[in-house]
Amino acid sequence: MIKFLIKGILRDKTRSLLPIIVVSLGVFLTVFMTAWITGVFGDMIDLSARYTTGHVKIMTRSYAENKNQLPNDLALLEVEELLKTLNNEYAELEWVKRINFGGLLDVPDENGETRAQGPAAGKAIDMLSPDSKELERMNILKSIVKGRVPNKQGEAIISDNFAEKFNVNVGDELTVFGSTMYGSMMFKTFIVSGTISFGNAFLDRGAIIIDISDAQMALDMQDAASELLGYFKTGAYDDAKADTLKSTFNKKYSLIEDEFSPQMFKLRDQDGLAQYLDMADSMAGVMVFFWIIAMSIVLWNTGLLGGLRRYSEYGVRLALGEEKGHIFKTIIYEALIIGFLGSVLGTLIGLGASYYLQEVGLDFSSITKNVTMMLPQVYRAAITPQLFYIGFLPGLVAMTLGNALAGYAIYKRKTATLFKELEV
Amino acid sequence: MDIIKIENLVKNFPVGKGFFTALNDVNLNFGKGEFAGFVGPSGSGKTTLLNIIGSLDTPSEGRAIVMDKSVSELTHKQSAKLRNEHIGFIFQTYNLLPVYNVYENVEFSLLLQKMSGSERKKAVMQALEWVGLTDKIKSKPNMLSGGECQRVAIARSMVKKPQIVLADEPTANLDSKNSHHILQTMKKLNEELNVTFLFATHDEKVMKYLNRIVTLEDGKVLSDKQNNLKL
Numbered sequence: 266m267i268k269f270l271i272k273g274i275l276r277d278k279t280r281s282l283l284p285i286i287v288v289s290l291g292v293f294l295t296v297f298m299t300a301w302i303t304g305v306f307g308d309m310i311d312l313s314a315r316y317t318t319g320h321v322k323i324m325t326r327s328y329a330e331n332k333n334q335l336p337n338d339l340a341l342l343e344v345e346e347l348l349k350t351l352n353n354e355y356a357e358l359e360w361v362k363r364i365n366f367g368g369l370l371d372v373p374d375e376n377g378e379t380r381a382q383g384p385a386a387g388k389a390i391d392m393l394s395p396d397s398k399e400l401e402r403m404n405i406l407k408s409i410v411k412g413r414v415p416n417k418q419g420e421a422i423i424s425d426n427f428a429e430k431f432n433v434n435v436g437d438e439l440t441v442f443g444s445t446m447y448g449s450m451m452f453k454t455f456i457v458s459g460t461i462s463f464g465n466a467f468l469d470r471g472a473i474i475i476d477i478s479d480a481q482m483a484l485d486m487q488d489a490a491s492e493l494l495g496y497f498k499t500g501a502y503d504d505a506k507a508d509t510l511k512s513t514f515n516k517k518y519s520l521i522e523d524e525f526s527p528q529m530f531k532l533r534d535q536d537g538l539a540q541y542l543d544m545a546d547s548m549a550g551v552m553v554f555f556w557i558i559a560m561s562i563v564l565w566n567t568g569l570l571g572g573l574r575r576y577s578e579y580g581v582r583l584a585l586g587e588e589k590g591h592i593f594k595t596i597i598y599e600a601l602i603i604g605f606l607g608s609v610l611g612t613l614i615g616l617g618a619s620y621y622l623q624e625v626g627l628d629f630s631s632i633t634k635n636v637t638m639m640l641p642q643v644y645r646a647a648i649t650p651q652l653f654y655i656g657f658l659p660g661l662v663a664m665t666l667g668n669a670l671a672g673y674a675i676y677k678r679k680t681a682t683l684f685k686e687l688e689v
Numbered sequence: 690m691d692i693i694k695i696e697n698l699v700k701n702f703p704v705g706k707g708f709f710t711a712l713n714d715v716n717l718n719f720g721k722g723e724f725a726g727f728v729g730p731s732g733s734g735k736t737t738l739l740n741i742i743g744s745l746d747t748p749s750e751g752r753a754i755v756m757d758k759s760v761s762e763l764t765h766k767q768s769a770k771l772r773n774e775h776i777g778f779i780f781q782t783y784n785l786l787p788v789y790n791v792y793e794n795v796e797f798s799l800l801l802q803k804m805s806g807s808e809r810k811k812a813v814m815q816a817l818e819w820v821g822l823t824d825k826i827k828s829k830p831n832m833l834s835g836g837e838c839q840r841v842a843i844a845r846s847m848v849k850k851p852q853i854v855l856a857d858e859p860t861a862n863l864d865s866k867n868s869h870h871i872l873q874t875m876k877k878l879n880e881e882l883n884v885t886f887l888f889a890t891h892d893e894k895v896m897k898y899l900n901r902i903v904t905l906e907d908g909k910v911l912s913d914k915q916n917n918l919k920l
Contacts, residue, residue, distance in 0.1 A: 266800050269793070276788040581784045584745065585798045585845070586773020588766055 270595055274602060280571060285607040287567045288660045291560035292611025293618070295656035297646070298556055300619035302548075304647035310502060310532070310542065315402050316468065318535045319494030320502050321358065321510055323347075327524040328491065335365050337446045337484055337491055341527060344490045351493065355510060359498055361399060362490035364389035364480040368443030368451075370423070370473060372431045381431035385441060386471045389480030393418070402496070405461065405474070411435050412459030418479050421455035424472040425462040433457055441473065445485035453483035493527075507531035557659045565667035573671055596672035597665060604664030608657040615656055622646035692852055692885060693719040693742055697751035700737050700908070711737040713908040715751070719887065721852065724879045725901035726888035733905040735889035739855045742887065743776050744768040756852060773801050777846025779856040783838040785830040785845075791817065792826040795844045802849065816848035820874055836867030840874065847878060853885045860892050872898045 274281045314320055324332065328339040341347065344362055351360045366387040374380040391397040392405075392415055400406050405414060410425040412435035421439065433439060440454045455475060463469050481487050495510075497503060514529040533539040579592050626645035700712040712734045719725060727735040740746040741753045744760050745768075753760040756775050763771065772778075785794045795816055799809045817823045820840035830838055839859060846854050856875070860868035876898055879886050888895055896902060896916065904911040 269789075269797070269800055272793070273786075273788050280788075577784065578786055581780075581786065582797075583769075584743070584772065584778040584780075585801065586769050586771075586776075587801050588769040590765075591769075591801075 266595070267598070270599055271602070274599060279574070280599075281603060284567050284571055284603045284664065285610065287563065288604055288607025288664055289611035289614065291563055291663075292608050292656035292660040293615040295556055295560055295659065296612055296615025296652050297618050298552070299655050300615070300646040300648060300652055301622065302552060303649055304619075304623065304645045306542075306546075307647045308644055310538070313536070313538060314496070314502060314532055315404070318530075318532050318538065319361075319492075320497050320532055321495040321507050322530050322535065323351075323493040323495070323514075323527045324491070324530070325525045326519065326521075326528045329528055329530065335367050335491070337364065337366060337486060337489075338448060339525070340364070340446060340486060340489045340491050341493065342489050342525070344493065345488055347493065347527065351495070355495065355514070357498055357506075358495035358510075359398070361391060361397075361402075361494050361496070362477060362492070363494060364477060364484065364486060364491045366443055366480065366484060366491075368441050370427065370471070371440040371442060371452075372433055373438060373440065383427060383431065384471050385443075385473050387441065387443075387473045387475065387480070389475050389477040392474075392476045393478065404463070408461045408463050410460045410462050412457070415458045415476055418476060418482075419455060420458040421473055421475045421479075422459045422461045423457055423474075424469045425460040426469050427471060427473075428457070428460040433460075435459060439473075441483070443484070445483075446489060447485055449485075451483055451485070453479070455479070502532055504531065504533055507533070557655075561659050561663035561666075563663075565663050565670070567664070567667060569667045569671045571668065571671070593669075593672040596668050600665040600668035601661070604661040607664065608660035611660055612653065612657050616648065616652060619646040619648050619652065623648055690721060691718040692721050692756055693717070693887075694752070694754040695738075695742075696754070698738075698741070698748045698753055699750035700734070700741065700746070701749040711908050712741075712748075715908070715910055717903060717910065717913065719885055721885055722879065722883040723901060724876065724886045724899055725903065726890050726895060726899040727903050727905055728891055728896060729905035729911070730891065732907075734908040735905055736857055737908075738905070739857055739887065739889050742853070743778060743855045744771050773798065774849065775852045777849070777851040777854040779839070779842050779846050779854060779859045781858040781861045783830070783835075783842045783862075785838055785841055787830050790827050790829050791822060791833070791841050794830070794841055795848050798845060798849045812848050812850075813844075816844040819847060819878060820844045834867070835863050836870060839863060839867070839871050843871065843874060843878070847882075847884070850882065851884065853887065855887050855889075857889045858892070859888065860890070860895055865894065868892070868894045 323341065325339050325341055328336055328341070331339065348360055348362065351358070366389070368385045368387060370383050370385040371379055372381040390399040390403065392400055400414060405422070409422070411428070412422070414422060423433065423439065427433065435457055437457050438454050439457055440452055443451045445451045461469075461472065461474065463472075477490070481489065497506070508531060511529045511531045511534075518526065519528045520526040533542055582592055583589065623646045626643040628643050695715050695717040698712055698715040699710065701708040701710050715734075715738065727738055729735055737746065741748055741760060742755055744755065744763060747761040756771065758767070758771060760768070786797065789797070792813055795813045796809055799812060804812070814823065817826060820843050822837065822840055822844065825833065825837065830841070833841065854875070859875075860871060863871060872895060875886055878884060888899065890896065899916050901914070902916050903913045
């Protein structure tokens, strides 16, 4: 009997091909949309982690309270010792030190007099250590517009916008004015080794990036740093793990009575990201939920129409002596076969398209270049384990449910009434 | 020996708040090997009577006993079993399953009986031989003429070697030549296999082949007599 049913499914295109296409399409869209939403929110979180928050961040308690003012007088001290401890006790993370500083960029003319000045948003990262991943993490190599990244102390890269505006070229000198960690005046001259554009107004505005050793020297911050950032070596943010790390670290090292004691923050705790992440989660959940409901209704209808179209066949089968229950069972078997094939196909196509967008992404840099929010330039889909079932199950269930509903009419009707309705 | 006994049969259908009486106090008996028909105008109750005999419907009052089983006392499963084992149906519009070929259409009833493959093949080929369609086993219904489709339908109803074949207007969609061919085939099967054939018809061509004609009007048996016009 199963062989007989399969023959029917294969030969009757309106019974097989059309429902399979509809199921595949629904499942594909569900998988793809989920991957896309997950990927886009993931990219935004990842961007934030790479540039500012890390997966976890350590600052002094006072620095954390005033961090918008970049208060390097409240920076972490004895960071090498602290880094050694962190690398021992929290080895699942890669730890990096960073210094954020503000100031004024002064561009001299050929006589050494001020030609132009502008505010600076400085960031000091480890660019010169051979094993540092900071250049890659902050996407600096790919963001260089002119010149190159610094390869020795005393060099800096600056925002391409700033360079254009003040006619600064690669090889020119540039002086940074600011204040040291101890409040005295600081000025330090750098050679511009290159210009950079992250394609995002938030990151590009007045940016100057120097090596951390230069910053420590210039800002009188030997063995000090504004913050220590930790990144999970897996590359993915794990909120539960981060929470455990935060609790254990703060319990052990963070003292309420000591404003200079280190305090660990996880990604969610920073810059209002908790609300953003929760909203992202609920938005993604709500979108996927409504999408699945809509697709289920479409698939349900497909099943229902398929069932109704074959009413006269069911009438003949009743007359030939097939039991109503048996007809109902065969309807369900067929729906399961078609739903399974459609769901597998839709999931595979959805995963394929998501994989492509995960690897290649969609470049929105031309749209986001003037956006002052920190947004990624390239949005990518993300393949997660839930993609393997999020479309598959609704595809299978909706198709079966639709056919079951059509079959239910056959099952519940009196044979005589049904036989008349079946137009035999 | 009677294989169909209709006793004081009444069939009412609900219409609005009242009832429409399709069959009213019908009493009939049919023996094995009869070639009989119900004739009468539309709405006279011919098809309703066939449906009750075929266990697709139940009487409102009275009894219909088919193969020693009272139709109104059968469960759904028992009704299906009775149809599957003992009753064949032939419809006006053939109602072949369009995606299956001739062989598979005829084979379908036997699949429900869980017969072995070799037995099924033998039975199907024999049924197709009876109707002269062994050369068309791979053809789909849309490749056949109306007459050929109806012959496939006859083979489908006969393949399980039923005791009773119920034919509802079997020639209504056929031309004269095909109608005669079909009727001759059914007559031959009736005589050779001693199968009871019951027709619902108002086609005079069919009436000429019948041994017995039961005339119905407004749900009542107007006459029940041997056919004098028989060919």
